[in-house]
Amino acid sequence: SAVISQKPSRDICQRGTSLTIQCQVDSQVTMMFWYRQQPGQSLTLIATANQGSEATYESGFVIDKFPISRPNLTFSTLTVSNMSPEDSSIYLCSVGATGRTEAFFGQGTRLTVV
Amino acid sequence: AQKVTQAQTEISVVEKEDVTLDCVYETRDTTYYLFWYKQPPSGELVFLIRRNSFDEQNEISGRYSWNFQKSTSSFNFTITASQVVDSAVYFCALSAFPNAGKSTFGDGTTLTVKP
Numbered sequence: 089s090a091v092i093s094q095k096p097s098r099d100i101c102q103r104g105t106s107l108t109i110q111c112q113v114d115s116q117v118t119m120m121f122w123y124r125q126q127p128g129q130s131l132t133l134i135a136t137a138n139q140g141s142e143a144t145y146e147s148g149f150v151i152d153k154f155p156i157s158r159p160n161l162t163f164s165t166l167t168v169s170n171m172s173p174e175d176s177s178i179y180l181c182s183v184g185a186t187g188r189t190e191a192f193f194g195q196g197t198r199l200t201v202v
Numbered sequence: 203a204q205k206v207t208q209a210q211t212e213i214s215v216v217e218k219e220d221v222t223l224d225c226v227y228e229t230r231d232t233t234y235y236l237f238w239y240k241q242p243p244s245g246e247l248v249f250l251i252r253r254n255s256f257d258e259q260n261e262i263s264g265r266y267s268w269n270f271q272k273s274t275s276s277f278n279f280t281i282t283a284s285q286v287v288d289s290a291v292y293f294c295a296l297s298a299f300p301n302a303g304k305s306t307f308g309d310g311t312t313l314t315v316k317p
């Protein structure tokens with residue numbers, strides 16, 4: 089199984105600022121994904137982080153608000169830009185590999201925007 | 203488009219009772235994965251089980267069992283002799299082959315087990 093480390097585990101941020109969340113995997117993986125879980129809600133896929141190319145965003149999410157980097161096969165970052173209280177959520181990184189059936193999640197980053 | 207429905211928003215049981223969490227899904231894919239995850243109050247997502255669409259064999263793991271019925275597009279989860287530590291939010295999820303990490307989640311069922 090893959091071990092996924094997310095940093096920070098939690099943060100409290102001022103509105104209007106940006107926060108970058110890191111996701112580190114202990115092995116090379118083909119696919120990395122970012123999810124958001126708003127308070128009391130389910131998980132919603134933000135985007136697929138593609139290595140060597142721009143991320144693929146789901147409907148309702150845009151690159152200007154959630155820029156994503158994927159410099160290699162073990163690391164990705166998600167930035168939450170120009171934050172507002174509505175961005176207060178848990179953000180989770182997930183990994184998978186083409187043809188493999190496992191799906192693993194990081195422990196999540198609990199973000200509070202004040 | 204994929205959709206996962208967990209009709210039970212909240213369930214409350216007394217310890218040692220059996221409880222079944224329902225999951226109904228919709229997909230046009232012929233090959234897909236189904237998952238159950240547990241999310242305790244601490245927030246991390248704990249993987250419980252994955253089932254391939256071509257494998258309808260039911261599974262039992264300790265007090266947990268899963269019933270997959272492709273004919274009714276359901277993947278129900280039963281906890282036998284529930285315990286207080288089972289209290290959590292449980293999510294059912296669906297993903298298309300081969301990207302197991304790209305999932306559509308149900309809204310979750312909050313299970314409270316009272317002593």
